[in-house]
Amino acid sequence: MNRVAAVITATMLLIATTGPARAQGASVEDSIAAYREMLADDNPAELWEIKGKAFWAKKRGPKNASLEACNLGLGPGVVKGAFAQLPRFFADSGRVQDLEMRLVSCMIDLQGLSRAEAEKNHFSTDNDASDIEALSAWIASESKGMPIALPQSHPKEKEAYAVGEQLFHYRAGPYDFACSTCHSSSGTRIRLQVLPNLTEPAEAKAIFASWPAYRVSQGTVRTMENRITDCLRQQRMPMADYGSQVITDLTVYMGVQAAGGQMAAPGLKR
Amino acid sequence: MNPIRKLSLVLAVIAVAGCAAPQVGSEASSLDARTAAALASSFTGAPPEWLQRLVQDDVQAQCSTARGRPSGDVAGAIVLSQQAALKYPDSGLMGDWKNGEKIAQSGVGLQFSDKPGTVPGGNCYACHQIAKAEIAHGTIGPSLLGYGKLRGQSEAIQKYTYGKIYNAQAYVPCSLMPRFGHKGILNEQQMKDLTALLLDPASPVNQ
Numbered sequence: 513m514n515r516v517a518a519v520i521t522a523t524m525l526l527i528a529t530t531g532p533a534r535a536q537g538a539s540v541e542d543s544i545a546a547y548r549e550m551l552a553d554d555n556p557a558e559l560w561e562i563k564g565k566a567f568w569a570k571k572r573g574p575k576n577a578s579l580e581a582c583n584l585g586l587g588p589g590v591v592k593g594a595f596a597q598l599p600r601f602f603a604d605s606g607r608v609q610d611l612e613m614r615l616v617s618c619m620i621d622l623q624g625l626s627r628a629e630a631e632k633n634h635f636s637t638d639n640d641a642s643d644i645e646a647l648s649a650w651i652a653s654e655s656k657g658m659p660i661a662l663p664q665s666h667p668k669e670k671e672a673y674a675v676g677e678q679l680f681h682y683r684a685g686p687y688d689f690a691c692s693t694c695h696s697s698s699g700t701r702i703r704l705q706v707l708p709n710l711t712e713p714a715e716a717k718a719i720f721a722s723w724p725a726y727r728v729s730q731g732t733v734r735t736m737e738n739r740i741t742d743c744l745r746q747q748r749m750p751m752a753d754y755g756s757q758v759i760t761d762l763t764v765y766m767g768v769q770a771a772g773g774q775m776a777a778p779g780l781k782r
Numbered sequence: 783m784n785p786i787r788k789l790s791l792v793l794a795v796i797a798v799a800g801c802a803a804p805q806v807g808s809e810a811s812s813l814d815a816r817t818a819a820a821l822a823s824s825f826t827g828a829p830p831e832w833l834q835r836l837v838q839d840d841v842q843a844q845c846s847t848a849r850g851r852p853s854g855d856v857a858g859a860i861v862l863s864q865q866a867a868l869k870y871p872d873s874g875l876m877g878d879w880k881n882g883e884k885i886a887q888s889g890v891g892l893q894f895s896d897k898p899g900t901v902p903g904g905n906c907y908a909c910h911q912i913a914k915a916e917i918a919h920g921t922i923g924p925s926l927l928g929y930g931k932l933r934g935q936s937e938a939i940q941k942y943t944y945g946k947i948y949n950a951q952a953y954v955p956c957s958l959m960p961r962f963g964h965k966g967i968l969n970e971q972q973m974k975d976l977t978a979l980l981l982d983p984a985s986p987v988n989q
Contacts, residue, residue: 671816678817681849683842685835686892686967687960692850694922702908702920748892749835750828758824 557649557726557778560733564650567643573623582618584611584651595655596775599764601666608672610763611651612644612737613755634754635738645733648724652777660720660775662767669764676765679758680710689747691762705782710766717773720766725779733778736763832894845956852955860955868945868952869963871970875940875977882979883986885972886912892967902967904947904976909959912979913986922958930981931988944977 568579568591584594585602599610605617612634619630636642663669683690691710694702698709708715724735740759741752752758821836838846841864844856852860888903890896907916911925933939946953948963962968968976979985 674813675817675820678813678846679820681846682817682821682838683846684838686965688842688845688965689960690846693958696850697922700920700922702922703918705920707922745893745895750825750832751894752824753827756824757820761820 555726555778555780557653557724557733557780560646560649560726560778561653562650564646564648567647568650573619573625573629575622575624577622577624579615579618579622579647581622582615584614591651591654593655593658595652595777596658597661597663599672599760599767600663601668608666608668608760608764610736610755610760611648612735613760615644615647616755631754635734635741636732642732645724645735648735649733649778652724652775655775656777658775660717660767660770660773662764662771664768672761672764673768675757676761676763679762680765685748687748691743691747693747710769713769713771716766716769720770721773721776722779722781724777725781727781729782734781828894841951841956848956850956850958857955860951861953864949864952864955864961864964867964868948870941870944870948871974875944875974876935876981877971877974877976877978879975879978879982879985879987881972882975882977883913885968885976886979887916904962904968904972906976914989915986926980927987929987930983930985933981935981935983940977940981943980944973947973947976 568582571578581588583589583602583604584591585597585600586592586594595611598614599608601608602614602617604621607613609617616627616630619625620627623630631644633640633642634644636645664673680691680695683693694700694707695710698712698715700707708719710716710719723739724733726732727734737754737759740762741754744750744752744758825833825836841860844852844860848856885904886906889905889908891900891902906912906926907919909920909922911919911921911927914927929943930939942953947968949961950957950959951961951964960967963970963973980987982988
């Protein structure tokens with residue numbers, strides 16, 4: 513898979529760098545868009561979806577139970593449309609949870625796993641696949657075409673949005689970076705990568721709708737937790753805990769900004 | 783005291799200080815306190831020496847509150863304080879543009895994924911067009927192509943250029959550009975080499 517990823521990445525760079533008017537930004541971006549379109553009908557994330565669906569029904573843990581009774585917010589076992597309304601507040605945990613933290617809760621409560629077991633390999637490596645990446649791909653695909661509609665009625669959901677907005681603009685670290693450094697103006701790039709303006713609803717919709725996503729450069733499906741952890745790494749922040757409040761609140765901020773967008777995950781990314 | 787508690791305390795003190803400021807309402811300060819609490823609880827697996835990075839200096843806090851657009855008074859105060867903190871080399875501001883090009887290309891340094899001791903680069907191409915040959919350049923910052931050709935190499939221009947790399951906020955308050963000298967990201971020689979990349983008539987920037 514990694515060799516395939518390398519070849520595709522090289523192809524992408526070739527397309528990006530051999531356009532007819534190569535020094536002009538717009539044509540570079542057009543080439544990248546053309547590359548994405550070329551691959552869009554053939555998203556390798558489908559393999560993760562198949563695996564995730566099987567994993568949902570698989571019995572495991574001390575309680576020898578599947579995840580089929582897991583409540584993702586729309587009632588026990590309801591998967592269709594659930595992802596388009598996450599993160600949300602859950603009364604049983606007393607917390608606002610994203611899909612990944614909800615899955616961890618269900619693995620602990622329904623299957624009897626320890627937190628460490630439930631979170632094991634949450635971000636896959638070359639040697640270890642991730643159950644959570646596969647589950648995320650499948651559960652997200654079950655919300656395709658549905659409007660993004662994170663609930664904002666519970667006080668904790670409102671608080672998550674408000675704190676998320678503060679965190680989005682929080683400059684810190686040796687580079688003075690905040691999320692807003694790269695994601696609050698439209699049409700700019702880092703190197704050749706076009707940056708979405710997440711304060712602009714139209715752009716936030718397209719981005720929020722496309723995670724989790726198959727990442728060509730990494731040869732696997734990556735989740736929003738992974739994406740934000742990596743943004744914070746590039747901001748020169750410390751490594752955030754898996755399922756940390758900072759990540760949840762930033763996800764809520766983005767999701768509420770993206771309200772009304774049409775879910776299209778798993779997406780396909782560089 | 784363990785580092786997390788210490789950080790909570792530091793962040794709590796900032797939140798309380800915000801409370802005391804007359805322009806901050808109680809709603810805003812309680813939101814600041816909750817934001818500080820979120821930060822204090824979210825990095826428990828990180829090495830203690832990294833947690834200081836979450837604590838804002840005055841300029842970071844002012845620019846965050848202002849969402850990057852400070853009012854006239856705040857903007858003026860930032861420029862004055864950052865101007866006052868500028869430091870120049872004892873002699874010469876122009877280094878070697880060839881090294882400067884390497885520094886401009888390098889995006890490593892100060893990330894938790896970097897090996898300890900990695901020498902940070904400037905990563906200038908991430909945001910700026912610089913030499914014409916490098917087409918994989920970002921557009922967050924202005925194009926610097928022809929920078930020295932347009933401005934010449936006078937001592938005043940050298941000083942301005944070095945100063946801008948050292949601390950962009952001495953000129954543009956709440957600039958998006960890292961304060962490479964002020965925050966100790968790049969050393970003096972690296973900043974001199976970057977100054978040369980922009981100003982040396984032989985540099986590809988000025989061809």
